[in-house]
Amino acid sequence: MQSTKQKIQDAAARLFRKKGYNGTSMKDIAQAVDIKAASIYNHFSSKQELLQNLLFDMANFFVKGMKEITTSTLNTEQQLEQLITLHIRATVEHTNAVALIAGEWIHLEEVTKMEYIQLRDQYENEFEALINKGKEEGKFVDVDTEIILFSTLSTLRWLYSWYSKNRDYNFIELERQMKICLIEGIKR
Amino acid sequence: MQSTKQKIQDAAARLFRKKGYNGTSMKDIAQAVDIKAASIYNHFSSKQELLQNLLFDMANFFVKGMKEITTSTLNTEQQLEQLITLHIRATVEHTNAVALIAGEWIHLEEVTKMEYIQLRDQYENEFEALINKGKEEGKFVDVDTEIILFSTLSTLRWLYSWYSKNRDYNFIELERQMKICLIEGIKR
DNA sequence: ATTTTAAACTAATGATCGTTAGTTTTGTAT
DNA sequence: ATACAAAACTAACGATCATTAGTTTAAAAT
Numbered sequence: 001m002q003s004t005k006q007k008i009q010d011a012a013a014r015l016f017r018k019k020g021y022n023g024t025s026m027k028d029i030a031q032a033v034d035i036k037a038a039s040i041y042n043h044f045s046s047k048q049e050l051l052q053n054l055l056f057d058m059a060n061f062f063v064k065g066m067k068e069i070t071t072s073t074l075n076t077e078q079q080l081e082q083l084i085t086l087h088i089r090a091t092v093e094h095t096n097a098v099a100l101i102a103g104e105w106i107h108l109e110e111v112t113k114m115e116y117i118q119l120r121d122q123y124e125n126e127f128e129a130l131i132n133k134g135k136e137e138g139k140f141v142d143v144d145t146e147i148i149l150f151s152t153l154s155t156l157r158w159l160y161s162w163y164s165k166n167r168d169y170n171f172i173e174l175e176r177q178m179k180i181c182l183i184e185g186i187k188r
Numbered sequence: 189m190q191s192t193k194q195k196i197q198d199a200a201a202r203l204f205r206k207k208g209y210n211g212t213s214m215k216d217i218a219q220a221v222d223i224k225a226a227s228i229y230n231h232f233s234s235k236q237e238l239l240q241n242l243l244f245d246m247a248n249f250f251v252k253g254m255k256e257i258t259t260s261t262l263n264t265e266q267q268l269e270q271l272i273t274l275h276i277r278a279t280v281e282h283t284n285a286v287a288l289i290a291g292e293w294i295h296l297e298e299v300t301k302m303e304y305i306q307l308r309d310q311y312e313n314e315f316e317a318l319i320n321k322g323k324e325e326g327k328f329v330d331v332d333t334e335i336i337l338f339s340t341l342s343t344l345r346w347l348y349s350w351y352s353k354n355r356d357y358n359f360i361e362l363e364r365q366m367k368i369c370l371i372e373g374i375k376r
Numbered sequence: 377a378t379t380t381t382a383a384a385c386t387a388a389t390g391a392t393c394g395t396t397a398g399t400t401t402t403g404t405a406t
Numbered sequence: 407a408t409a410c411a412a413a414a415c416t417a418a419c420g421a422t423c424a425t426t427a428g429t430t431t432a433a434a435a436t
Binding site for chain 3: 192223224226227230231
């Protein structure tokens with residue numbers, strides 16, 4: 001059985017995704033959990049806190065996953081494969097929260113937004129370093145690193161959208177195909 | 189000199205992108221144009237109409253471009269190249285409006301939203317048909333068409349984000365690199 | 377110069393929203 | 407059974423918002 005607090009978080013993620021942060025009222029969230037809007041404040045101090053929890057949980061999930069991968073003994077190509085797996089796992093396990101990453105972070109209040117962007121940039125920089133490493137090792141094709149990064153990341157970030165329409169797609173197969181699509185294309 | 193009407197549209201695009209549709213008030217838009225909120229209604233009948241104009245202008249831009257390309261005499265690979273050029277052109281010429289495609293279409297009112305989704309699906313289907321054609325001709329690699337489509341489209345759709353941070357990047361070079369990145373990867 | 381039209385303004389309306397205060401209910405520990 | 411804490415409720419607040427009505431100003435046409 002799910003706790004009320006967890007139910008509120010889940011409903012918030014789903015509604016923020018469907019109607020946007022500002023388009024979702026505390027009443028909407030409360031109704032989805034079958035309580036009154038004021039009761040949410042027994043569990044969270046504000047609507048903004050709900051958004052922050054969702055976004056930072058995901059940001060930390062990715063930053064932590066990146067750290068584990070880059071400090072492993074896997075070779076560069078294997079590390080890139082693991083990054084793809086990381087994104088697929090996040091998407092499958094937290095589809096709605098992942099969807100918020102695409103656009104709803106703009107509704108974080110100013111100070112928090114800057115902290116969030118910092119985490120995102122950190123992640124991107126480590127991703128970029130990995131691609132550069134592969135290029136230095138002569139394993140990857142000679143295309144501008146930033147363009148490879150942006151092309152790869154955009155695909156991984158958009159995955160939630162595709163996954164929402166193809167939830168029955170074979171999971172292992174998706175992983176295999178994405179690795180071909182994203183890695184074979186840049187191998188030399 | 190830009191007309192007031194055009195200035196309102198441009199400000200709306202910029203603000204919708206920065207603060208979201210619901211996060212942007214008519215007063216915000218008016219202030220950006222240095223008039224009062226009520227004066228906007230001399231040019232547009234509602235805030236919703238502003239969003240609709242922006243999104244459908246872009247949707248029509250893409251649908252029309254697709255039609256021109258697929259009815260041309262170019263071969264499959266060249267047509268795919270032209271599609272990339274189309275997205276780059278849209279992004280450079282209408283950066284803010286293109287940015288709205290990623291997330292703000294959810295704020296279209298219900299009936300209009302369905303029309304919009306229909307246009308989007310039509311575009312995606314024609315894109316998919318092109319990839320299938322390339323595969324049948326034995327020109328493209330044997331990866332699930334939907335995955336190639338989703339990977340390619342997500343990169344093209346996210347381009348506005350990258351472009352916003354790299355406006356000084358050499359334009360011709362971007363086009364060349366993107367074609368390598370998106371087409372070489374799926375060629376066989 | 378006069379009329380007409382377009383586009384700005386002021387002021388107000390009704391609705392919704394996030395949040396708070398105060399109260400009651402529910403469940404748990406003693 | 408009683409006491410306590412957690413979590414629900416009702417009611418109300420101040421603020422903001424999209425939009426409308428009515429008025430004034432500016433520009434264009436006659």
